[in-house]
Amino acid sequence: MPKDSGIGASSKRREDVRFLTGAGNYTDDINVNGQAYVHFLRSDIAHGTINKIDTSAAAAMPGVIKIFTAEDFAAVGGVPCGWQVTDKHGNPMQEPKHPVLAEGKVRYVGEMIAGVVAETAEQARDAAEAIELDIAELPAVVDMKAAVQDGAPKVHDDLPSNLCYDWGFVEENKGAVDEAIANAAHVTTLELVNNRLVANPMEPRVAIGDFARGTGDSTLYTTSQNPHVIRLLMGAFVLGIPEHKLRVIAPDVGGGFGTKIFHYAEEAFVTFAAKAINRAVKWTSSRSEAFISDAHGRDHVTKIDLALDADNNFTAIRTETYANMGAYLSTFAPSVPTWLHGTLMAGNYKTPVIYVNVKAVFTNTVPVDAYRGAGRPEATYQLERLIDKAARELGVDPIALRRQNFVTEFPYETPVAVAYDTGDYNATMDTLEQIADLSGFEARLAESKAKGKLRGLGVNCYIEACGIAPSNLVGQLGARAGLYESATVRVNATGGLVVMTGSHSHGQGHETAFPQVIAEMIGIDESMVEIVHGDTANTPMGMGTYGSRSLAVGGSAMVRATEKIINKTKKIAAHLLEAAEADIELKDGQFSVAGTDKSVAWGDVTLAAYVPHNYPLEDIEPGLEETAFYDPSNFTYPAGAYACEVEVDPDTGKVTIERFSAADDFGNVVNPMIVSGQVHGGIAQGVGQALLEGVVYDENGQLLSASYMDYAMPRADDLPFYAVDHSNGTPCTHNPLGVKGCGEAGAIGSPPAVVNAVVDALQRNGSNVTHIDMPLSPSRVWDAMNS
Amino acid sequence: MYAFEFEKPATIADAVAALGGEEAQALGGGQTLIPTLKQRLAQPGTLVSLKGIPEMAGICVADDGALAVGGATTHATVAASTEYPGLAGLASHIGDPAVRNRGTIGGSLANNDPAACYPAAALGSGATIKTNTREIAADDYFQGMFTTALEDGEIITEVRFPVPEVSNYQKFVQPASRFALVGVFVAKYADGVRVAVTGASEDGVFRWSEAEAALSANFAPEAIEGLSVDADGMIGDIHGSKAYRAHLVGVMTKRAVAAAS
């Protein structure tokens, strides 16, 4: 019987009632009394020297309040980077200044040159058109390999080159890896591109700065996954506002996928400008602006080698990756191709030695940062495409080759610095074979053939590291922040609870899932628990939501705080029942004395805490409110196996996804419906990357895929019904809920399955195509078939 | 968008008069024009809506049997009509329901986007474009990408389609916009077959005369075998090369012939 409440129940997402009935409160729904509007003049040139910005005509336009340029920001800091990577020689990465408004040069199409603040948004835009710009265009660098050639135009004149860092991991293993490859019975090599993406959350970014002259307090309303991080980065590093004078509010957030983690210049601008003009200043991104100002994702170019012995055991992996940083370092950009990518190169397999080399490169393009999966999809894609290619070269079954090399004993220390606590990769593969009905493939192949279609099957595994992260570890790796999470649990007199969490949902359903945990722990109805998040003024310092961390880290903090509450309520109950604390049991919202029929209800105990007439005041304080900070001792390691079946139209190259199956190990599952939803959405984005999405710049740094007319998003009819399963949970051993995280898995696990399937379809038809770069658009597939 | 005046006349005569004003522009369903305005790529002084003119809306069969579609008729109305299945089928695959409920045949033909669907039907049917001043044969109307025979202020009031024996439109969508990467309209009349291709050429919609000749002799997919359009002059962009588009013209033509009903 499925449960109907608490942990394991598919409780309906309570927040959806407001989202689906137009009652959500998104940042753009907020209007501050007397607010002005800013329009940003953005560069339409990828690289150039700013000779002159003449704002005089614009300043005289109707409604204009003030026009800001870089000079106005001379006294404040640049937009900071939150992670410092150390290169293979032990030197820190190159870290150029990232000014709020362009200083002296423009470095990508979309970079902000001026901010026009006016009475209305249209007036601001009118005036921005009247600004006279004199920019001398310079040659742009777009291609990463060209950017690191001698003599390439430099994105940042004050840096030695366009190389941000050259990272080797683990550098000491390089010799052993090279040797293993030289001595291998078989080496498979693959060169591939992990295509650049735009996150495209449904809600574009919005920021409103407000300043209270009476108190000197600043407030920023923003579309953020982590308001405390924004407060810290912007307050401490850009504007010099102490945290107690700065409040950051991120109300309902309409999707983020990573791109709303970062601190953006627009946020600093509106906060600064509000104080300067003593009025609130609002910015709402248009969809066109989002394409050229939201941090992009992925964009790796990789060469990878896999060495195998004569028995097809993996003996070494070596990679060389170029990772695009764009023109400036976005908040977590340097960590993505390194610690979020190199550490996952072992995948689900026991490979004794691995060496990962990553060259991060500046180009005249929009900054690149974390996007759903961040580094892990790139690792998974290379490895799982490579294993598929190896199986074909060796003439062995790709599933058998994987199974043969699976890690089967846990904990398992990889050669790339992480230790998997639990997992059962054979179990997820067994389940996959069932739910994907692999035994029925041959029959479906015949059906497709009868229709004149080429059918293919692609299978892959994935593993990821979630629940980021042990603070002491990431500190050593270059993080400039701790990565714990916090929760304050406040119990009201009448027994209801409010959880103030540092996590912040941007669509994941925290308001539903978090109460399920507390309801289970106390034995009360989920409706008695309310979640408060997204406001630095009424939640404890938290690091926010990304990296599939909310339940694993934020939920753990909530559990710890709730345990403190339960301990205290047991003391109160013991007093009320005149029993020993050790004999008190809490079940179904009733405290009872073990072995007796004496009991007192949850609500009576909570009332006693606030009306302490009969209360052990000499031992414990009145009130019921507890806070916990939880710092994980390890990452969590969700893993799984995915299968995709495609049909390729041989006449046009068009690929259709006929079946998609996902067997995941997420550890314990609190709400199976929400988890399935996360997997569904993740697969949609993964299929989007594999078949449809791709950012294209021309050689001058102009963005060609700058709107939905040219950037293809996945739509409902691009996707089949999925078969998903998460029954093989091996609970995480080091967090109290035994959960692993599920938010990114779908996007990580699905691209290789799709590409493996297309290559399979072509090869079954006699083609010798071994690889096609994503997105596998009809024209690319057709070109590959006909080359 | 920039500010503009707005008028919604009730007769063609009033619309023509309103369009005579300074910087006036016709507004059909706004499915092309409004996005253009939002991008500030156009700055009309007055928008003259053609959606309040009863004589420009709706579909009827003319005395000569041709299908007469009012210039302000929406794609949805055409999609729901039964007299000319090939045309209705084409209309039913334009954009999404919102676009079909707003967008009009007159707006589509006036705009003459090289990837739009209706131009293929108009040219492939040998339609007549009726305006407030004259009648223009489809063969004379389309003059290259975004270029037509229309004069400034001239309004498409009606489009007359001779109804063929059988017809079909095959659209291979551009993955992002879902306009036609290549769309082929095939119509078989008593006096011969017409084949019109949209999406593919740098010169906009065109008739593939070799295919027309072959199909007029033998209306079967095999008749296309061995025929091809020259990749030179095809559109090459991030969604497909010139050669790919040239190839698709053949594939889509065959499919249209096979599906014609």
Ligand SMILES: Cc1cc2nc3c(=O)[nH]c(=O)nc-3n(C[C@H](O)[C@H](O)[C@H](O)COP(=O)(O)OP(=O)(O)OC[C@H]3O[C@@H](n4cnc5c(N)ncnc54)[C@H](O)[C@@H]3O)c2cc1C
């Ligand atoms: C999301 C989306 C998807 C789309 N997909 C497709 C597709 O798959 N295939 C396709 O063919 N089209 C597609 N379109 C375009 C759509 O068909 C438009 O409706 C059409 O291009 C313009 O028609 P309209 O009535 O909206 O014209 P408007 O946008 O109002 O006007 C377009 C132009 O025509 C002029 N005009 C309008 N009516 C007349 C008239 N009667 N006489 C003279 N000039 C006139 C206007 O002045 C303007 O210059 C799509 C549009 C959108 C927004």
